[in-house]
Amino acid sequence: MAEPLKLNSLVESLGGLSREIARSLPEEQPEAAVATGGALPLLAGAIDHGLEKALEPDLVALLIDGWAKMKALRELADPAKLAPGETRILNLAKHAMKLAVDPELHLLLGAAPLAKLKLMVEFVATVEGAALSVRDAAIVAVAPGRIALEAKLMWGRKVLPLPLRRKDIDLPGRIDVVPPVSLAAPPASPTPG
Numbered sequence: 001m002a003e004p005l006k007l008n009s010l011v012e013s014l015g016g017l018s019r020e021i022a023r024s025l026p027e028e029q030p031e032a033a034v035a036t037g038g039a040l041p042l043l044a045g046a047i048d049h050g051l052e053k054a055l056e057p058d059l060v061a062l063l064i065d066g067w068a069k070m071k072a073l074r075e076l077a078d079p080a081k082l083a084p085g086e087t088r089i090l091n092l093a094k095h096a097m098k099l100a101v102d103p104e105l106h107l108l109l110g111a112a113p114l115a116k117l118k119l120m121v122e123f124v125a126t127v128e129g130a131a132l133s134v135r136d137a138a139i140v141a142v143a144p145g146r147i148a149l150e151a152k153l154m155w156g157r158k159v160l161p162l163p164l165r166r167k168d169i170d171l172p173g174r175i176d177v178v179p180p181v182s183l184a185a186p187p188a189s190p191t192p193g
Helices: 015-028 030-036 040-054 059-068 071-077
Strands: 087-091 095-101 104-109 112-118 120-128 131-135 138-143 145-155 158-161 168-171 175-182
Touching: 015 040, 015 112, 015 145, 015 158, 040 104, 059 071, 059 095, 059 120, 059 138, 059 175, 071 087, 071 131
Parallel strands: none
Antiparallel strands: 087 131, 095 120, 104 112, 120 145, 131 138, 138 175, 145 158, 145 168
C-alpha cells in the first residue's frame, strides 16, 4: 500500500490530554490514583507515549478493514456474482464509519505495576467519493476519496474532543492493497455442544 497515514500523525499534541487524564484519575479511577501515590502527573509522559503507540494504525488500512466487513461488499465473495479474475469497481455512497482504538496502559514505577488505565479513542470518518476494486473475492485497490474526521478521547465517564491536525483529508488516486483483503465472511465460531 501507499505511505501509511497513521492516526497519531493526525492528532495534535497529546500533552494537555495526558495532564487532564492525570488530574481526573482520582475521580475516575481512585484505585489508580492511590496506587500512584500522587505521582500520576509525573507519568503524563508515559501516558503520552502509550497513546502515541496505540494510535499507530493506518487510517486507510482501518477503513479497508471496515469496508471488507460490510455485508453488501461480502456478497461479491460469491463466485456467482463475480467471476474469478473479473475486477469490479464499486463506487461507495457517502458514509460514516467509526474507528475505535482502546488501549489499556499499564503504568509502572520502575518495574512495579502501579495502575491500569483504560482509554478509548474513537474516530468518526465520513467518507465521500471512495471507490474499491474487487477481484477474486478481495479488495485489491482503493481510491479513498475525501475523508472528514472527528475524534474523541474517553476514559471513565470523561469524554474530550481530540484536537486534530487534519480534519479534512483528500486522498486522490489509487492505492493498491497488498496483500488483498478478503471479503469472505469469517468462519462461524464453533457452537458449544
